[in-house]
Amino acid sequence: MREGYTGHLIERELFGEINKRKYKEALQKNYEIPSAVFDNFELFVKESWKKISLEKSLALAKEAQPEDSDPTEPTPRFAGDLYAYVAEELGFKKEDDFKKLRFYTAVRSHADQRGVDAFFELDTARETIFVTLDVTGNPKKGDEWRADVVFEWPMDGLDPKLDKEEWARKTREIADRVIYEIQKRGGK
Amino acid sequence: MSTKIKTAEELFGSTKRINATGGHKVNSLDLAKPLEWEQGFMRLFCEGCGNLVEINQRFAEVIFHSLDRKMPDNPREFYFQSKRCGYCDGQDNTIKLFAIPKVNA
Ligand SMILES: [Zn+2]
Numbered sequence: 001m002r003e004g005y006t007g008h009l010i011e012r013e014l015f016g017e018i019n020k021r022k023y024k025e026a027l028q029k030n031y032e033i034p035s036a037v038f039d040n041f042e043l044f045v046k047e048s049w050k051k052i053s054l055e056k057s058l059a060l061a062k063e064a065q066p067e068d069s070d071p072t073e074p075t076p077r078f079a080g081d082l083y084a085y086v087a088e089e090l091g092f093k094k095e096d097d098f099k100k101l102r103f104y105t106a107v108r109s110h111a112d113q114r115g116v117d118a119f120f121e122l123d124t125a126r127e128t129i130f131v132t133l134d135v136t137g138n139p140k141k142g143d144e145w146r147a148d149v150v151f152e153w154p155m156d157g158l159d160p161k162l163d164k165e166e167w168a169r170k171t172r173e174i175a176d177r178v179i180y181e182i183q184k185r186g187g188k
Numbered sequence: 189m190s191t192k193i194k195t196a197e198e199l200f201g202s203t204k205r206i207n208a209t210g211g212h213k214v215n216s217l218d219l220a221k222p223l224e225w226e227q228g229f230m231r232l233f234c235e236g237c238g239n240l241v242e243i244n245q246r247f248a249e250v251i252f253h254s255l256d257r258k259m260p261d262n263p264r265e266f267y268f269q270s271k272r273c274g275y276c277d278g279q280d281n282t283i284k285l286f287a288i289p290k291v292n293a
Contacts, residue, residue, distance in 0.1 A: 035281045037250060037274070044274025047247035048232065049225035050239065064203035078199040105200040110275065118200040135196050153199065157192030 041108045052110050058119060058130060061109035071102035071121075077160050078171065079103055079118065085175035086120065090188060099123075106132075116147050120178060124187040131181040133174075148181045149174060208236030208278030210271065215240075219267055220291040231267040236278035243268075251283060 037043050052060075065071070074080050083103050092098055100123040106116045111132075119132045134147030151174050160167045182188050193199060214233040218240055223229070228242035232251075243251075251268055252259045260266060266285050272278025 037247065038270075038272050038278075038281070041274050047250075048241040048243045048274065049228065050241045051224055060206075061203055064206060066201055066204060069201065074201065076199060076201045078193055079201060105203055107196050107200050107202040108205075109203040112196075112203075117196040133200075135199055153194070155194075157194030157198075159190045159192050162190055 041112075045113045050110060050113065054111070054114070054116075054132075057109065057111035057114065057116070058104075058106065058132075061106040061111045061116075061119075062104050064109055065104060069105075071104055072098045074103045074105075076105075079105070081160070081167075081171045082175055082178070083120075085172055086178050086182075089175060089179045090122075090182070115150075120182075122182060122187050124185075126186070129182065129185045129187050131178050131185075133178070149177045151177070205277040206237045206239075206275050208234075208272055208276040210236055210278070212236070212238035214267075214269065216289045216291055219288045223264075230263050232273070233267060233269050234271070234273035234276060234278070235269055236272045236280070237276035239273050239275050241273070254283065255285065 037047065066075075069075060072083075074083050083101070087098060087101055090097075090101065092101065102121040103118065104121065105118050106112050107118070111119075115134045115136070116132045117134050117136075119130050122129050122131070131149065132147040134150045135153050136150065153170070154166075158167045158170065179188065212233075212235045214235075219231060219233075223231070223242050225242040225244075227244040229245040230243055230248045231240060232243050232247075233240045248263060248268075249259065265288055267288055268283055269286055270278075270283040271280035
């Protein structure tokens, strides 16, 4: 409450001489600028920073998954294919197996700010492990952490139908790197 | 027709914006802490979702410009409070400048 009170006083001080109507007009006229920054996540993240642990940022991303998404059946084609390859390499066959491996997007979440675009969660006999992914050939300087698997994707993109072989090769290569990270953590 | 998959969003999908429930209160102790980001210039608190971020000078300048006022000589003694931010789904663009309350050590 005190903050608000102090704040109002300061505001009055700062805007003191401006009459209310003019002040309102000035605000409205210029509101497009912060609105654009708020609307554009990439821009907002470029100009701001939040102290947050990796664990907390991943937990927040999990809470903000798209409607009707199923972490054991990711909808985007690439995520789905990647999940299938990783599950296959883990030797998963039964439905109960698949429940142990979950995929989450982190795009436009707090984790995105630190270079995590997506992550896998895997229940092992001992614990739940995470493998983070980032699709950029150009990790940002000053990142507090880097994703476990940072990969480059062709600038012009790939079409899963037209570029079938390259798509499969690339997806499998990334799946292998996810598996390698899982092995490092004793998950396979 | 070719449908090239290029962006992180196309590859992985995208998270939803956090629900801006509103009414969040900023913690004065957090505002009093020194900035930690190397580009950190001021803080912005979103009362829509409770997000507190450090912002760089460029962003601060944009906000001061939008408020149609000059930057004070001591910007670090102030913080901005908004009703929405880049993470939440708030719609209200109101943004205000407040003094950081003095915290007794
Ligand atoms: Zn917010």
